[in-house]
Amino acid sequence: MKRADIVGLDKAHVWHPYTAMEAYIAETDPLVVARSEGPYLHDVDGTRYLDANGSWWVSTLGHRHPRLLRALAEQAATLPHVSLAGITHEPAALLASELAAIAPGSDRPDLPASERLARVFYSDNGSTAVEVAIKMAAQYWAQNGHPRRTRFITLSGAFHGETMGATSVGGVPLFREVFGPLLFDVVHAPSPAEEGGWARAFEQVQAALRAHPDEIAGVILEPVLQGAAGMLMYSPDFVRAVREATREVDTFLIADEVFTGLGRTGARFAVDLAGVVPDMLCLAKALSGGILPFGATLATERVFSGFLGPSNRALYYGHSYCGNPLGAAIAREVLAVYRDEDVMGQVARKAPLVKAAFERMAATIPGLVRPRAVGMVGALDLGGGGYLARGGWRVYEAARRRGLYLRPMGDTVYIAPALNISEEALEELLSGVEASLREVASG
Numbered sequence: 001m002k003r004a005d006i007v008g009l010d011k012a013h014v015w016h017p018y019t020a021m022e023a024y025i026a027e028t029d030p031l032v033v034a035r036s037e038g039p040y041l042h043d044v045d046g047t048r049y050l051d052a053n054g055s056w057w058v059s060t061l062g063h064r065h066p067r068l069l070r071a072l073a074e075q076a077a078t079l080p081h082v083s084l085a086g087i088t089h090e091p092a093a094l095l096a097s098e099l100a101a102i103a104p105g106s107d108r109p110d111l112p113a114s115e116r117l118a119r120v121f122y123s124d125n126g127s128t129a130v131e132v133a134i135k136m137a138a139q140y141w142a143q144n145g146h147p148r149r150t151r152f153i154t155l156s157g158a159f160h161g162e163t164m165g166a167t168s169v170g171g172v173p174l175f176r177e178v179f180g181p182l183l184f185d186v187v188h189a190p191s192p193a194e195e196g197g198w199a200r201a202f203e204q205v206q207a208a209l210r211a212h213p214d215e216i217a218g219v220i221l222e223p224v225l226q227g228a229a230g231m232l233m234y235s236p237d238f239v240r241a242v243r244e245a246t247r248e249v250d251t252f253l254i255a256d257e258v259f260t261g262l263g264r265t266g267a268r269f270a271v272d273l274a275g276v277v278p279d280m281l282c283l284a285k286a287l288s289g290g291i292l293p294f295g296a297t298l299a300t301e302r303v304f305s306g307f308l309g310p311s312n313r314a315l316y317y318g319h320s321y322c323g324n325p326l327g328a329a330i331a332r333e334v335l336a337v338y339r340d341e342d343v344m345g346q347v348a349r350k351a352p353l354v355k356a357a358f359e360r361m362a363a364t365i366p367g368l369v370r371p372r373a374v375g376m377v378g379a380l381d382l383g384g385g386g387y388l389a390r391g392g393w394r395v396y397e398a399a400r401r402r403g404l405y406l407r408p409m410g411d412t413v414y415i416a417p418a419l420n421i422s423e424e425a426l427e428e429l430l431s432g433v434e435a436s437l438r439e440v441a442s443g
Contacts, residue, residue, distance in 0.1 A: 127161025157229030
């Protein structure tokens with residue numbers, strides 16, 4: 001099809017996510033992507049764009065990694081799908097064992113069996129991985145002697161997904177205010193990345209836990225890095241302190257690692273930076289390498305045992321595509337590629353380049369503030385206009401002219417590229433971002 005025909009059909013029929021559609025239809029000249037390879041997207045006219053955010057943080061091994069495509073084809077040739085309700089298949093069983101083998105705490109011989117993340121519940125995406133954890137926590141307490149434990153503590157700026165439960169524990173007002181009457185009650189604490197530091201935020205988390213120990217089902221957080229809040233970063237000390245506080249009142253810690261899991265922050269899991277083991281851990285995005293939607297919620301043996309017994313104690317939850325064999329086979333190959341290509345070692349070598357570049361940009365380009373980086377994420381702000389500010393979109397346009405696909409969040413400009421991006425491509429990306437920022441700053 002011709003580009004104009006694709007855009008015409010798109011604007012006539014497609015309702016895009018996170019998009020003000022009136023302005024999009026009237027004003028936007030969208031990028032029309034035809035194919036992808038490695039860190040690059042190619043549009044229908046043959047122009048190449050370096051993907052600065054891994055297509056919403058999922059393509060951590062680049063686009064169309066040949067080993068992932070081969071795993072997909074081989075699995076599709078034998079078993080593309082089967083329900084996981086009461087039956088099983090090899091990819092699901094093997095993947096669960098492999099996730100348990102690398103989960104936080106798996107290398108600690110002193111960790112009690114009840115605290116090991118040895119159980120895996122599959123779902124379709126990050127939102128549902130969080131929804132599973134919320135339901136696990138609530139039902140666990142309801143049928144194990146604490147029926148009043150129905151509230152969760154969450155953080156300002158938190159983003160945990162788009163299902164109603166995940167939205168309820170979110171902390172970005174723009175994403176949740178209109179649904180207020182439909183959401184369940186939560187306790188909001190300040191973000192540990194806000195002014196005042198993590199100690200102030202922790203004081204409020206601890207106070208809520210101590211004031212309502214018989215009501216709190218758990219604390220949910222994005223360890224170290226709040227992505228949708230604007231790539232806000234905070235000390236692992238906060239995660240460590242919250243883990244101790246939840247132990248004090250014997251309630252759950254839920255780690256939402258949908259974005260951070262599998263290397264984004266420089267550690268395999270962000271909670272590893274704090275040296276803690278949560279009660280539940282949510283994974284998606286990187287888990288299936290940008291090939292198919294796939295999610296998993298890891299739970300400790302303690303949590304799992306709370307659902308054993310008569311059939312009315314079971315977790316009656318699931319989706320048609322839970323544990324889809326294609327997704328499970330791809331996820332297994334993702335883990336294998338991480339091992340074979342030393343992806344974590346690659347991150348360790350390249351992360352300092354990201355940090356240095358964003359610090360240099362903020363120091364030498366007028367109007368840029370709050371440079372920050374962790375692992376393979378770098379970010380800075382053009383003032384403080386918030387999520388609906390348009391400054392970042394001027395940078396987007398400048399970057400697009402330079403062959404970069406950069407999606408800002410309001411006035412926050414950030415990169416979250418493939419973890420295995422070559423140093424040459426990373427330098428191309430960082431140089432292009434810097435040139436785009438300088439163009440916008442010069443007016």
